[in-house]
Amino acid sequence: MDKLINDFSFGLFFWQAIILVVLIVLLVKFAWKPIMTTITEREEGIKDALLSAENARKEMLALKSDNQKLLDEARAERDAMIKDATAIKDKMIADAKEEAQVQGAKMIEQAKATIESEKNSAMAEIKNQVSSLSLEIAEKLLKQELSNKESQTALVEKMLGDVKLN
């Protein structure tokens, strides 16, 4: 201990203190601060990069599943649309058929009615014609017959005979 105390040199202590203080101040300013800042920043950067990569991966996954979902939805929609279209087509065809049948039936009906009415009117016309013709004939005959007494009587006879027969 005595030797240690004897060895202690105040001058060396003094210089050591000055050198150490100056060294600490200089190093903190010119080395440790920039170095520590850089290291910390870099580590933060790496951490952030890893985190964002992980996030991107998750997003990618989500996107992928979303896409799949969309695709599935689109497919389902397409299927539904095709189904609908087929149904509509079938319905339209059926409707058209029915309509056509109805229309056809109606037209036939109308045609029949027209034919009937035409026929009736034609019959009426013919009846008229026949009646007028027979009247004319009857007139002409009467005129001819009445000019001759025998024939008139014959005729009346004959007609009376006919009436009896009727």
Place this chain on the structure above:
Amino acid sequence: MVISNKPLNLFLAIVISILPLFGFSNVASDSVSHSSEKHAVEGAHKTDAHHAVGAVNEKDEVNAYIEHHLQDSYDFNFFSDGEAGKHYGFSLPVILWDNGLKVFSSSKFHNAEELANVDGSYYKLHHGKIYSSDATGKLELDAHNHPTNNKPLDFSITKNVVSMLFAAFLVFFMFTSLAKAYRKNNSMPKGFGRVLEPLIIFIRDEIAIPNIGEKKYRKFMGYLLTVFFFIWILNLLGMTPLGINVTGNIAVTICLALFTFIITQFSANKDYWKHIFWMPGVPVPMKIILMPIELLGTLTKPFALLIRLFANITAGHVVIMSLIAMIFVGKNLASDLPISIGLTLFISVIEILVAFLQAFIFTMLSSLFIGMAVQDHDHDDHH
């Protein structure tokens, strides 16, 4: 023929290459005894002896030489020729405060052989210390063989100061260049910086954050990093043949420990002082007993720091130098040389580890003490 040719060539080559070894071993005794004289002369070349002028061959001389190495010195000696009294190195400025500032070169002492006469005052170098003296250079020694002469205030730029300046410059250069590399190179280290960056991260993740805590460590990183690299560089410089022994000097370790002590006390929070002066959770008489113990504890912590670093580095230097000295002290060079070199090599490798370890432990304990002072104590499980 081809198959048997190759092993023959190999065998011949081996025999020829081994031949000189046998030849050497045959005349071993001859060659060793022949070269022992040369080695001794070389040893004298390598050693420097300021106060023990002469060859360092005897046990006492070796002890004196080691003791001298452990001390600070006023000139930077690389090696000296003890027998011829020649020293190779350079003198450093001596700065004294003795009734005014006195600056002169240490060459005036002529390696402790002469008195330095500066402006009419005489100074004598005795066992690495400067004493005021008179024209005759007389020193009055006390019972412990210590001079009682007046010691002037000594602010000399000694060998250790120069070494510290060099280490400080080295640390500063290394880390400013790393900071510059970050700026230039898109925040990535380059070249040697790739070695330094993991060390910084090591200090942060293994020392600062576990001991001080995630929230508060940032403030102390500057001190911890500086101290770690400064001590480590100085320890490693001590391993070089320059003969520097800075961290094995008590004044240096006292200063370092004092810094930790001051930082600890000034960054301490209320909880820390409360635990020292009025320990919560114990009966009042215990509180009174614990107060001086805890108060003493604040002093023993940095004391342990300074002694640990000083003792480890000093011990390492003493062991290595003693092992090398075996060559010069021992009488049988043939047996001493391999043992000495082998052991020195072994201890040197350990010392390189110790150089790192002591810097690490100093930083680690410093951060531990700081951590204890700044931590928010959890009263339920901490007492």
